[in-house]
Amino acid sequence: MLSTIRAKLLIVDDLPENLLALEALIKGRDRVVYKALSADEALSLLLQHEFAMAILDVQMPGMDGFELAELMRSTERTRNIPIVFVSAADRELNYAFKGYESGAVDFLYKPLDPHAVKSKVGVFVDLYRQGKAMQAQVEALKQSRLEQEVLLRKLQATQEELERAVRMRDDFMSIMSHEVRTPLNGLSLENQLRKMHLAQGNADAFTLDKMRAMVERDERQIQSLIRLIEDMLDVSRIRTGKLSIRPARVDLVQLVTRLLERFAPQVAAAGSVISYSGDASLSGNWDGFRIEQVVSNLLTNALRYGAKSPIEVRVYRHDGEARIEVRDRGIGIGEDDQARIFQQFERVSGSQVAAGLGLGLYISEQIVVAHGGRITVESTLGKGALFRVCLPL
Structure with a gap:
């Protein structure tokens, strides 16, 4: 992950030759250098990009480096960008103290020491890239946790659904056995009663009116069983999308x-x-x-x-x-x-x-x-x- 992160560096100087020289000094495969000839150009770039650090020349026409730094520190988007000041002024002017007051992390005097510049820039680039990699890992962990929470909720919902299905199955089996047993018990009792009359030779139990009543009772019980079976078949047809409609x-x-x-x-x-x-x-x-x-x-x-x-x-x-x-x-x-x-x-x-x-x-x-x-x-x-x-x- 670290190898894919490129740091953006901002260098600001009113002299193009200084920008070119500094760019040649600090450029690398793990970084992109943006150049600005004024504080206004720098502010425009700061609004468009996220920079790992900014190297500001102190003495510039219009807004100088110190004023630009103060603006950066007063804005949420640019507040935490490390700032390194560069100046050709004499050390006796005490620019370094003013630079640190403006929020700089370092102050360099011209002519620049190439090794010192490369070393300092390398430290800030590494810190930036490591911070980005850690931030990405934290975001990945957060996303993973959210996905786990979603999965857990789905598993809980599935478990509840399964428990409900088991209860429904048990209730259904209990209801089904009762509903089937009721007409079967009626048919069985009617059959036992007829067998008893036949065994006793009781012909009076089989008169036309009594036979008609027996048949009607049997038909009601049989229709109840048929209705139960048809309901179960219809449920199966509905589940398989085969419920037939013939308009x-x-x-x-x-x-x-x-x-x-x-x-x-x-x-x-x-x-x-x-x-x-x-x-x-x-x-x-x-x-x-x-x-x-x-x-x-x-x-x-x-x-x-x-x-x-x-x-x-x-x-x-x-x-x-x-x-x-x-x-x-x-x-x-x-x-x-x-x-x-x-x-x-x-x-x-x-x-x-x-x-x-x-x-x-x-x-x-x-x-x-x-x-x-x-x-x-x-x-x-x-x-x-x-x-x-x-x-x-």
Whole structure:
């Protein structure tokens, strides 16, 4: 590093021949010499360059060397430049004392001793280059420390993310096992009950009405399992960028009203009611299956967290886009939770009715975004929630 540092030297004298002679004496591969014929020229150079030292002639027309030195000492940029005065005046004039008062580090009399000049300049050049090398090392150490601090923060963030991922995995496995076990337990109990009736020859247990009820219960349990599997498959598709969207001409109002009819048994079982309002017809190019999936997730959440309150569904056109709103008057969602409920495996915290894998809103948002739209939530704790899906027409 030291070999690449070149020191800049400033020599000031009103006689060109003196400048040339001094330059020839002090020049070298590790230094660059700048010459000035006056104090004004020197000040201009001092503003443009960083000098390792300055050699000033004392007696110059206009501003002399002492005045130039005092200006240099009063300026932050040039305050620490070592100054060596050169004079042809008699020693009895006591210029040396005045030079040291002006901030000089040395005072030389003409005729100059070449060896003394070279030696003194060499010392200041070496000091400058060593100082620069040390400064560069200090800056490198500072930069290294900053990079290490950044790396440490990244490692800490990664560790926290990994810990969060592990917790999420454990929570997910616990939720998944519970969610899968629930419909499987129902199917298993139904099967055991039928086996018992068959073993006892109880034909009355298999009347048409009872068989119809059994089939409906089985279908609900099977649909629950299928929904869990489909959610997991959709998450995998989203992560790999393979979530398929197949747009076709769809009447959004018809899609939503058909879905509400299919939800009627679940609404009744939850002790709630659903009302629809909005446009009579609203068509656009969307993937009907995927949009139905989004609305189904919103209705399921409204029934789950709505505390048996009425649910309002609205479909309408606004500012060149189609909007679907699902509002409940249930437990609501806290402000902190609203920012994270669209993430994977997230559910409303503190809820006693939390169920499912926490994937519905995450998948719904990805589907809506894939359509070029957005999904938002407005909610206050204890006052329900309004989910709004906006789709470009």
